[in-house]
Amino acid sequence: MIFGRYPSRDKQDKAIAVSAKKFRSAVGSDTSNGLFGNMALYSRVSGSVGLITLQNPPVNALSAVVRQSLIDLMDRALSEPEVKSVVICGQNGKFCGGADIKEFRSDMTGPPLVPMIDRLELSSKPVVAAIEGVALGGGLELALGCHYRVAHSKTRLGLPEVTLGLLPGAGGTQRLPRLVGIPAALELITTGRHVTAAEALQLGLVDFVTDHNTIEAAVKLALSVAGKSLDSRRISTCKCPRPPYADALFEEAMQRVRRSARGAIAPVACVQAVHAAATLPFARGMEQEKQLMATLFTSGQARALQYQFFAQRAVSRWSTPSGARWDTSKPRPVHKVAVIGLGTMGRGITVALAQAGLSVVAVETHEKQLMEAKRVVSGMLERGAKRLGAPPALDKINYSCEIQAVADVDLVIEAVFEDMVVKKTVFRQLSAICKPGTFLFTNTSGLDIDELAAQTRNPELVVGMHFFAPAHVMKLLEVVYGRRSSSQAVATAMKIGKNMDKISVAVGNCSGFVGNRMLRPYLDQAFFLLEEGATPELVDQALEEFGFAMGVFRMSDLSGLDIGWKVRKAKEMVSKTHQDCRYSPLGDLLCERGRFGQKTGRGWYQYDKPGGRVAKPDPWLHSFLEKYRAQRGFVARRIDHQEVLERCLYALINEGFRILEDRIASGPEDIDVIYVLGYSWPRHRGGPMFYAQMVGLSRILEKLEYYHQLHLDIPSLQPCSLLRKLVANGRPPIHKWVEVIKNPHSHL
Numbered sequence: 001m002i003f004g005r006y007p008s009r010d011k012q013d014k015a016i017a018v019s020a021k022k023f024r025s026a027v028g029s030d031t032s033n034g035l036f037g038n039m040a041l042y043s044r045v046s047g048s049v050g051l052i053t054l055q056n057p058p059v060n061a062l063s064a065v066v067r068q069s070l071i072d073l074m075d076r077a078l079s080e081p082e083v084k085s086v087v088i089c090g091q092n093g094k095f096c097g098g099a100d101i102k103e104f105r106s107d108m109t110g111p112p113l114v115p116m117i118d119r120l121e122l123s124s125k126p127v128v129a130a131i132e133g134v135a136l137g138g139g140l141e142l143a144l145g146c147h148y149r150v151a152h153s154k155t156r157l158g159l160p161e162v163t164l165g166l167l168p169g170a171g172g173t174q175r176l177p178r179l180v181g182i183p184a185a186l187e188l189i190t191t192g193r194h195v196t197a198a199e200a201l202q203l204g205l206v207d208f209v210t211d212h213n214t215i216e217a218a219v220k221l222a223l224s225v226a227g228k229s230l231d232s233r234r235i236s237t238c239k240c241p242r243p244p245y246a247d248a249l250f251e252e253a254m255q256r257v258r259r260s261a262r263g264a265i266a267p268v269a270c271v272q273a274v275h276a277a278a279t280l281p282f283a284r285g286m287e288q289e290k291q292l293m294a295t296l297f298t299s300g301q302a303r304a305l306q307y308q309f310f311a312q313r314a315v316s317r318w319s320t321p322s323g324a325r326w327d328t329s330k331p332r333p334v335h336k337v338a339v340i341g342l343g344t345m346g347r348g349i350t351v352a353l354a355q356a357g358l359s360v361v362a363v364e365t366h367e368k369q370l371m372e373a374k375r376v377v378s379g380m381l382e383r384g385a386k387r388l389g390a391p392p393a394l395d396k397i398n399y400s401c402e403i404q405a406v407a408d409v410d411l412v413i414e415a416v417f418e419d420m421v422v423k424k425t426v427f428r429q430l431s432a433i434c435k436p437g438t439f440l441f442t443n444t445s446g447l448d449i450d451e452l453a454a455q456t457r458n459p460e461l462v463v464g465m466h467f468f469a470p471a472h473v474m475k476l477l478e479v480v481y482g483r484r485s486s487s488q489a490v491a492t493a494m495k496i497g498k499n500m501d502k503i504s505v506a507v508g509n510c511s512g513f514v515g516n517r518m519l520r521p522y523l524d525q526a527f528f529l530l531e532e533g534a535t536p537e538l539v540d541q542a543l544e545e546f547g548f549a550m551g552v553f554r555m556s557d558l559s560g561l562d563i564g565w566k567v568r569k570a571k572e573m574v575s576k577t578h579q580d581c582r583y584s585p586l587g588d589l590l591c592e593r594g595r596f597g598q599k600t601g602r603g604w605y606q607y608d609k610p611g612g613r614v615a616k617p618d619p620w621l622h623s624f625l626e627k628y629r630a631q632r633g634f635v636a637r638r639i640d641h642q643e644v645l646e647r648c649l650y651a652l653i654n655e656g657f658r659i660l661e662d663r664i665a666s667g668p669e670d671i672d673v674i675y676v677l678g679y680s681w682p683r684h685r686g687g688p689m690f691y692a693q694m695v696g697l698s699r700i701l702e703k704l705e706y707y708h709q710l711h712l713d714i715p716s717l718q719p720c721s722l723l724r725k726l727v728a729n730g731r732p733p734i735h736k737w738v739e740v741i742k743n744p745h746s747h748l
């Protein structure tokens with residue numbers, strides 16, 4: 001009966017809009033001040049249910065105006081005698097993406113979330129949250145303040161504040177453990193992991209899950225609970241269930257976050273806040289939450305993480321120096337893609353494409369290697385499918401030994417050896433075989449895109465795609481446009497990246513592109529520091545304490561020293577005499593002795609066997625370094641962590657400024673996203689360019705000048721002119737750097 005009268009989602013949105021209009025005129029509000037642009041709307045449904053709809057696209061974030069509207073509309077629902085219960089939902093199938101993160105950058109105005117949620121929970125009429133799409137952060141905390149929660153089966157719920165350098169500071173750290181218990185709350189709050197509606201139901205986070213109309217289900221529930229006691233439904237009044245092993249649980253959680261967070265303070269504060277929930281009454285726990293939140297809120301780490309959140313979204317709005325832009329370039333539809341070369345990278349790319357739902361022709365010249373690749377790719381797809389609970393996309397892939405099999409594809413991703421001669425041959429072949437208009441993309445970590453494009457009939461169709469290993473897992477994709485790449489080719493590469501669930505960053509063509517170009521001076525400094533007296537352990541420890549998952553030497557042992565050696569040999573760096581410019585042959589000398597890292601059991605460290613993973617300091621390496629220094633006239637001196645960080649990181653940052661100056665990256669966000677997602681730069685430090693701003697550009701300049709004076713034969717330590725210009729321009733904030741780049745005469 002009730003549901004027969006209940007409107008469909010479309011009709012319902014119209015009804016809401018109509019009642020909102022009526023409401024506006026009833027309260028005589030002025031729409032010109034934008035108040036009703038971002039708000040919550042009110043309507044009455046099924047006679048006695050007040051329906052409040054959050055309306056703040058795109059994710060119904062709880063901005064100041066939304067919070068005020070919610071308070072006003074709850075008051076209204078409570079004051080109307082006909083209304084017996086309330087449902088809160090979000091417009092456009094999204095309940096709420098949480099607090100409005102943009103507001104965190106300015107002075108916060110409007111009613112605070114905590115008392116708003118407390119008032120909601122205190123309501124004498126039952127309040128039901130109708131959760132669709134997402135309930136995240138403050139959005140989930142709002143739902144926890146409601147007396148009942150109904151979720152659509154496709155909803156994702158979570159408290160991801162920790163990823164923004166915060167904790168769930170609107171009561172989430174106190175209510176969630178009371179509702180789902182300490183172990184689950186600790187896990188969810190310290191990781192920020194989203195859960196599915198099914199898992200939420202299992203945890204007791206929601207009361208009911210529906211595959212159908214969520215609001216309809218919520219209204220039904222609201223009608224059924226009208227007038228019933230709410231005593232047991234107010235989470236704040238419940239006792240936090242405390243398992244007997246709680247102390248050990250907190251101890252273990254603290255150790256885990258300290259180990260994995262590498263200096264990030266938010267996960268530690270999250271454990272402390274949940275501990276307060278387990279040990280203190282609600283009100284005192286809330287005080288603790290507030291204090292911890294205040295410390296986090298003003299920390300540089302929160303600023304860095306929130307900057308990174310927006311940067312990861314900003315990179316999709318790409319532009320090139322020639323004027324091509326994301327909003328004026330249309331990607332071409334792509335249905336069928338070929339991958340040429342099924343080594344490690346080609347296999348990962350094949351998996352990522354198939355998982356994105358694209359038809360793939362996977363080509364490898366030798367039958368035996370093709371069959372081996374097929375076996376491995378199938379295994380990867382099966383494991384991925386198991387994790388996602390979906391069928392594996394095995395039938396999306398056709399395997400072939402014949403390059404002619406790519407004749408009818410829309411796009412080719414070449415993933416053969418990182419060797420220009422081999423790639424050129426393949427590109428000439430592809431250009432002859434493929435149907436007209438086929439995009440020819442190359443997976444390369446630094447080779448010249450223009451040189452490859454010159455092998456083809458249509459260089460405008462050629463774009464670089466720098467995938468990171470493992471290609472089906474890593475989020476980052478550098479999309480490299482050449483001098484002649486068309487805007488449509490760039491747009492198509494960006495779109496394919498998005499389809500593969502990657503964050504793609506469009507960058508210009510130069511040796512190493514953005515990521516690897518900046519890595520060069522960083523690695524060089526690490527080698528020079530060894531020459532001057534450091535050990536691999538000292539350098540790695542400094543970098544790991546800074547927050548890198550692995551120091552530079554442990555990392556090169558893992559990826560294999562022979563890879564860089566091959567590149568250096570190809571560039572003739574190994575054989576060249578380096579007169580004006582310092583070059584350290586240390587890496588080459590290790591390779592000449594067969595020390596390729598983990599795979600050979602020896603590298604910068606020693607391992608118990610080839611393929612071993614536990615790095616141990618190697619006395620042989622230490623005495624080798626001593627002999628090397630003695631032979632080459634280096635006098636070992638004491639090097640401290642600060643010098644390691646300044647030499648390695650400032651040289652890398654300096655190259656970042658050069659990249660901005662050369663317009664290889666269109667803004668500092670591009671570089672920072674590449675470094676956080678591709679090079680394990682600690683996320684809570686924002687990225688190298690954000691870090692430069694935090695340290696202070698004057699200090700970076702001063703230190704680079706100092707080190708360059710000491711090492712005039714290291715050009716990468718010479719401060720670049722953009723850095724000087726920014727300092728001369730009064731050190732503008734990071735979002736204004738682009739103005740100085742675009743207008744060299746700018747006086748901000």
Ligand SMILES: CC/C=C\CC(=O)SCCNC(=O)CCNC(=O)[C@H](O)C(C)(C)COP(=O)(O)OP(=O)(O)OC[C@H]1O[C@@H](n2cnc3c(N)ncnc32)[C@H](O)[C@@H]1OP(=O)(O)O
Nearest residue numbers: 058059061097098099100101102136137138160169170313
């Ligand atoms: C006292 C403090 C109490 C609580 C603290 C909090 O609540 S902190 C906020 C916690 N919430 C989150 O961390 C959620 C962040 N958002 C997301 O994870 C995703 O955006 C979401 C909601 C899953 C949607 O993903 P989707 O891929 O569909 O879209 P996209 O990420 O591109 O976002 C679209 C645009 O919305 C902006 N946006 C998203 N969330 C917020 C937010 N909470 N506040 C402000 N703006 C938000 C995002 O920046 C995008 O904007 P655009 O201009 O298009 O780049």
